Amino acid sequence: MQPQPSLHLSQRPLKLLSNRVWRTYHGGKMIEQWQGNEEPQDNSFPEEWIASVVQARNAGREHIIEGLSLVDIEGGTPVSLLELVSTAPVSFLGERHVQMFGSQLGVLVKALDSAERLTIQVHPDRQTAKALFQSAFGKTEAWYILGGREIDGEEPYILYGFKQGMTREKWEKLFWDQDIAGMIDSLNKLKVEPGQVFLVEGGMPHAIGSGCFLLEIQEPTDFTIRVERATPGGRVIPDFMCHQGIGFERMFDCFHYDAYSREEVAERFRLEPKLLHESKGFIERSLISYEDTRYFALSSIEITTSCVVGQQGSFSALVVATGGGNLVWDGGSMEVKQGDQIFLPAGVEELRCERTTGEKLQLLRCFPPQASLVTNHE
Numbered sequence: 001m002q003p004q005p006s007l008h009l010s011q012r013p014l015k016l017l018s019n020r021v022w023r024t025y026h027g028g029k030m031i032e033q034w035q036g037n038e039e040p041q042d043n044s045f046p047e048e049w050i051a052s053v054v055q056a057r058n059a060g061r062e063h064i065i066e067g068l069s070l071v072d073i074e075g076g077t078p079v080s081l082l083e084l085v086s087t088a089p090v091s092f093l094g095e096r097h098v099q100m101f102g103s104q105l106g107v108l109v110k111a112l113d114s115a116e117r118l119t120i121q122v123h124p125d126r127q128t129a130k131a132l133f134q135s136a137f138g139k140t141e142a143w144y145i146l147g148g149r150e151i152d153g154e155e156p157y158i159l160y161g162f163k164q165g166m167t168r169e170k171w172e173k174l175f176w177d178q179d180i181a182g183m184i185d186s187l188n189k190l191k192v193e194p195g196q197v198f199l200v201e202g203g204m205p206h207a208i209g210s211g212c213f214l215l216e217i218q219e220p221t222d223f224t225i226r227v228e229r230a231t232p233g234g235r236v237i238p239d240f241m242c243h244q245g246i247g248f249e250r251m252f253d254c255f256h257y258d259a260y261s262r263e264e265v266a267e268r269f270r271l272e273p274k275l276l277h278e279s280k281g282f283i284e285r286s287l288i289s290y291e292d293t294r295y296f297a298l299s300s301i302e303i304t305t306s307c308v309v310g311q312q313g314s315f316s317a318l319v320v321a322t323g324g325g326n327l328v329w330d331g332g333s334m335e336v337k338q339g340d341q342i343f344l345p346a347g348v349e350e351l352r353c354e355r356t357t358g359e360k361l362q363l364l365r366c367f368p369p370q371a372s373l374v375t376n377h378e
């Protein structure tokens with residue numbers, strides 16, 4: 001008897017197709033360079049959504065379904081990851097995960113490259129997302145800086161967290177006056193460097209500055225509250241894209257008005273990588289652990305020769321940050337190169353990763369919320 005095609009696919013790594021998404025800001029050139037495109041360019045698709053079962057919310061583009069990852073079926077028609085997973089959730093995601101989250105992945109990963117500063121924004125925490133958007137997920141996110149570039153003489157930077165003295169009243173006034181300089185001045189500015197990791201909890205005001213090339217891991221929604229009514233490049237932001245349908249008054253409920261100094265931001269929200277394993281073959285570091293946030297985890301594996309990745313009944317996604325190699329599983333092998341993205345179903349118990357190029361093979365491993373640690377969706 002022939003095995004069911006979807007079940008067979010849950011027992012091997014799945015390469016995902018490039019999945020660029022429209023945003024309000026310009027960028028993407030560094031993503032294209034990273035993926036080996038010979039004529040990299042900035043455009044309005046500055047994000048690559050990885051292992052995505054989330055549809056993007058872009059006002060005026062509702063007729064376009066964008067954001068959903070497609071699985072590359074060698075020699076066949078690509079299939080949607082969302083549809084594939086829903087054919088056999090336990091085989092693809094693991095039993096514990098499905099008990100907790102059904103067929104939802106519970107996590108979204110992106111590569112993002114900003115040629116201009118993003119608008120100042122906030123994402124709801126879970127509680128606010130439930131109250132205002134009837135969503136089980138908010139949008140806590142974290143950034144792992146992959147690289148960057150100087151834009152108009154400015155090094156890569158982020159705006160993060162209110163400085164002392166902010167109140168809801170003051171913030172609302174800055175918004176109604178559209179005092180952009182005043183808003184920028186109310187946030188801490190930090191330079192960023194490759195290898196750094198920042199945790200951005202729901203409620204934290206922020207803006208990714210120009211010149212940042214990063215990997216983002218986040219809760220699986222697209223709720224972005226924007227307080228600028230035009231981008232730095234002059235693109236008008238429709239009202240819906242500011243308040244996401246909840247109205248201008250309620251959008252201020254999404255901000256946490258706590259204040260931090262720049263030093264406090266660096267101390268509390270810039271995460272320190274932790275060494276998990278070091279041998280001649282590979283070095284593994286935890287970049288974000290379940291102690292940092294309940295919502296996702298991220299690790300980095302730098303491979304000199306080879307390593308074996310175990311899955312323990314759950315799934316993960318792999319992003320090839322640098323180098324190239326072979327992935328070998330019980331039943332086959334595939335070549336991977338820098339910029340590739342792979343979904344690793346729960347049915348793949350072990351995967352051997354071998355370096356084959358001069359450059360070190362660095363894999364970023366992205367994990368869903370830890371099902372055994374959370375007792376319910378909260």
Ligand SMILES: O=P(O)(O)OC[C@H]1O[C@@H](O)[C@@H](O)[C@@H](O)[C@@H]1O
Nearest residue numbers: 023024025118119141208224226
């Ligand atoms: O509001 P725009 O500029 O389109 O940017 C939205 C982007 O913001 C970033 O900070 C992240 O939250 C991304 O996940 C998101 O897609």
